[in-house]
Structures are given as structure tokens and as C-alpha cells.
Amino acid sequence: MSPPAIAPGTYRLPAEVARSVERARRALGDRGAGPNPGWVAALTGASRKEILRGLSELEDLLPLEEEIRHRHLAAGRANYAQIRGPFDLYLLTRLLKPAHIVEAGVSSGVSSAHFLAGLRRNRRGTLHSxxxxxxxxxxxxGTHESPVAIPRGRSSGWAVPEELRDGWDLRIGPSERLxxxxVRGLPKVGIFLHDDLHTAPHLKFELRTVAPxxxxxxVxxxxxxxxTGSAFPDFAHQVGVPSFRRGRTDFVGLAWPAQPPEL
Ligand SMILES: C[S@@+](CC[C@H](N)C(=O)[O-])C[C@H]1O[C@@H](n2cnc3c(N)ncnc32)[C@H](O)[C@@H]1O
Known part of the structure; x- marks a missing residue:
């Protein structure tokens, strides 16, 4: 069964916060990048006040968002590989204050940049990508090539601004091996993002690997x-927690329980 969807409009933003969000969205150059605060609240249990405080910080991200957009344009890309909800990743990082974030799938690094920006503001925590x-x-x-492809002369994370890269643990190679x-070397993971090879066996492998x-x-x-078929909802079912779909997209999340079952 597909997880319940949480629509972006379920959360009314005060005009001032909505303006900051709009400015950040324009600076990044992605009309679809608007946050889904209701989804973030469902995943974190954060209060409205905490969510609004985090969103108002987007105003401070404007130079970073501009730089990410310009880095894409300089490489001949009008847009990036389209991670849904980059601002939600920032918000999750600010709310959870994780010591370690793990992400699989970097490409130009839009998700990475938003995690890194959140960690920088937290003044603690490491992103492992x-x-x-x-x-x-x-x-x-090429017309038939995926936009995740790395332009010539660049490497994974090529759109991440220099000022965010300090302390970033970026590992190059297949997630199956790395x-x-x-994960074995980390005490605890506070956020895990799967955004690499989108097959059911691979997603299952990553979820089972990071779970312990x-x-x-x-989150x-x-x-x-x-x-990836029923791989994510099946995992949520095994863990015994609900999962939530981000609006009408197929970006989903769950919150890890305090007492998880043996998987
Ligand atoms: C959708 S893109 C990641 C987008 C990124 N999260 C962002 O915000 O822009 C997927 C990335 O995963 C990489 N990838 C594909 N299979 C992989 C695997 N088995 N292990 C690690 N990376 C993989 C792709 O080459 C690509 O760089």
C-alpha cells in the first residue's frame, strides 16, 4: 500500500516566511523546490513555531542558493537532478541536529549542499555521502542522457559551494561496497537519504544496512x-511505523522508533 500523502498546502505560512521561501526558491531557480512543512512536522514531531523558525532561516541561504544555481548554469545545466524538497532537507537537519547524516546519491550535490548548510548552522554534525x-x-x-550525469571536468558534488565543503565526508564508489x-564506523545515524540506484533490491539493501x-x-x-515497488512501505511495516509521502511526489520518509524490532 502506498504511504499517505501530506500535501504542501496543509501548513499555512505567515506572509513574511512565505516571502523568504519564495526568495529562496527563486535563488535556487527551481519552481518545484517549495518546502512541505507538514511532511517535515509528521516526520519530526516539530512544533509549528520550530518549523517556522527553520523556514525563516531560508532568507540567510539566498547567497548559497544563488551560487548553486550559477554553478549549474556554468556547467550548461538549466536545472539539477531534481531532489524533491531541498529546503525540507535543510529543515530536517536543523530540527533533528544529527551528529551523522548519511546519503547515497550525490550527482551535482543539491541534497548534499542543503544538509551541509543545516549542519553548518547547527555548528556540529557530519555529512557522509x-x-x-x-x-x-x-x-x-545528450538528449537521452540522465541529468544525473556529471559534466566533463567536474566530479560528484560539483555544484556544492566551496564554503560548505569543509568536513564533508564524500566517498566515491558504489554504495553496495561503501x-x-x-555505517559500521558510525555510532548513530540521525538522517539517512536513499537517492542513488532506484531498484527495490538496492533500496532494501541500503535500508537493512543502515537500520542497526x-x-x-x-528520519x-x-x-x-x-x-522501487513496495520496498519502502514494506520496510516501514516491518519496523512498525507509518511512512509519509511528500505531497504527490514519490519522495517518502519515516521516523525511526525508540525501540525498533529485530529485523
Ligand atoms: C538522483 S542522483 C542524486 C541526486 C542528488 N541527491 C541531488 O540532490 O541532486 C543519483 C546519483 O547516484 C549515483 N548512483 C547510481 N547508482 C549508484 C550506486 N550503486 N552507488 C552509489 N551511487 C550510485 C548516480 O550516478 C547519481 O550520481
């Missing part, structure tokens, strides 16, 4: 779950 880059074949992105070692290290209240996210 894994990417097996997909190289762009020619000097321009994730188990990475998830902190109580950790587990997976994008493009329309491609």
Missing part, C-alpha cells in the same frame, strides 16, 4: 519510490 558518478558522455548532456563499511545504526527519532528518506 556516497556516489558512484555517472559520467556525461560528451561535452553536452555503505556497509561507512539509526538513532531513535532518526529515513527515499526518493523515486515509484520505481
Amino acid at each position: 556516497i556516489d558512484r558518478p555517472t559520467p556525461q558522455r560528451g561535452s553536452e548532456l 555503505l556497509p563499511t561507512l 545504526r539509526l538513532a531513535p527519532g532518526a 529515513v528518506l527515499a526518493d523515486n519510490t515509484d520505481w
Whole structure:
């Protein structure tokens, strides 16, 4: 069964906050990047006040958002690989204040940049990212090529502003090989994002690998779950927690329980 959807409009924003959100969205250059505060609240249990405080900080991210957009444009990309809800990733990071975030799938690094911006503001925590880059074949992105392909002369995370890179643990290679070692070396993971190879067996592998290290209240996210069948809802069912769909997208999340079952 598909997880229940939480629509963006369920959360009314005061005009001032809505203006900051709009400015950030324009600076990033993605009409679809608006936050879904109701979804973030469902995943974190955060109060309205906490959510609004986090969203009002988007005003301070404007230079970063501009830079991310310009880095894409300079590489001949009018848009990025379209992680849904980059501002939600920032918000989750600010609300949960995780010591460790793990993400699989970096490409140009829009998700990474928003996690890193949140961690920088928290003044603590590390982002661990894994990417097996997909190289762009020619000097321009071919019509049949995926936008996740890395432009010539660039590497995974190429759109992440320099000022955010300090302390970023970026590992290059397949998650099948790198994730188990990475996760074994971490005490607790506060956010996990699956955004790499969107197949059911791969998503299952990543969820099972990270599960033993998830902190109580950790948020587990997976994008493009329309491609991974029932893998995510099945996992949520095994863990015994609800999962939530971000609006009408197939970006889903769950909150890890304090007393998880043996998987
Ligand atoms: C959808 S993109 C990631 C988008 C990114 N999260 C963002 O916000 O822009 C997926 C990335 O995962 C990489 N990838 C695909 N299969 C992988 C695997 N098995 N292990 C690690 N990375 C993989 C792709 O090459 C690509 O760089």
C-alpha cells in the first residue's frame, strides 16, 4: 500500500516566511523546490513555531542558493537532478541536529549542499555521502542522457559551494561496497537519504544496512519510490511505523522508533 500523502498546502505560512521561501526558491531557480512543512512536522514531531523558525532561516541561504544555481548554469545545466524538497532537507537537519547524516546519491550535490548548510548552522554534525558518478558522455548532456550525469571536468558534488565543503565526508564508489563499511564506523545515524540506484533490491539493501545504526527519532528518506515497488512501505511495516509521502511526489520518509524490532 502506498504511504499517505501530506500535501504542501496543509501548513499555512505567515506572509513574511512565505516571502523568504519564495526568495529562496527563486535563488535556487527551481519552481518545484517549495518546502512541505507538514511532511517535515509528521516526520519530526516539530512544533509549528520550530518549523517556522527553520523556514525563516531560508532568507540567510539566498547567497548559497544563488551560487548553486550559477554553478549549474556554468556547467550548461538549466536545472539539477531534481531532489524533491531541498529546503525540507535543510529543515530536517536543523530540527533533528544529527551528529551523522548519511546519503547515497550525490550527482551535482543539491541534497548534499542543503544538509551541509543545516549542519553548518547547527555548528556540529557530519555529512557522509556516497556516489558512484555517472559520467556525461560528451561535452553536452545528450538528449537521452540522465541529468544525473556529471559534466566533463567536474566530479560528484560539483555544484556544492566551496564554503560548505569543509568536513564533508564524500566517498566515491558504489554504495553496495561503501555503505556497509561507512555505517559500521558510525555510532548513530540521525538522517539517512536513499537517492542513488532506484531498484527495490538496492533500496532494501541500503535500508537493512543502515537500520542497526539509526538513532531513535532518526528520519529515513527515499526518493523515486515509484520505481522501487513496495520496498519502502514494506520496510516501514516491518519496523512498525507509518511512512509519509511528500505531497504527490514519490519522495517518502519515516521516523525511526525508540525501540525498533529485530529485523
Ligand atoms: C538522483 S542522483 C542524486 C541526486 C542528488 N541527491 C541531488 O540532490 O541532486 C543519483 C546519483 O547516484 C549515483 N548512483 C547510481 N547508482 C549508484 C550506486 N550503486 N552507488 C552509489 N551511487 C550510485 C548516480 O550516478 C547519481 O550520481
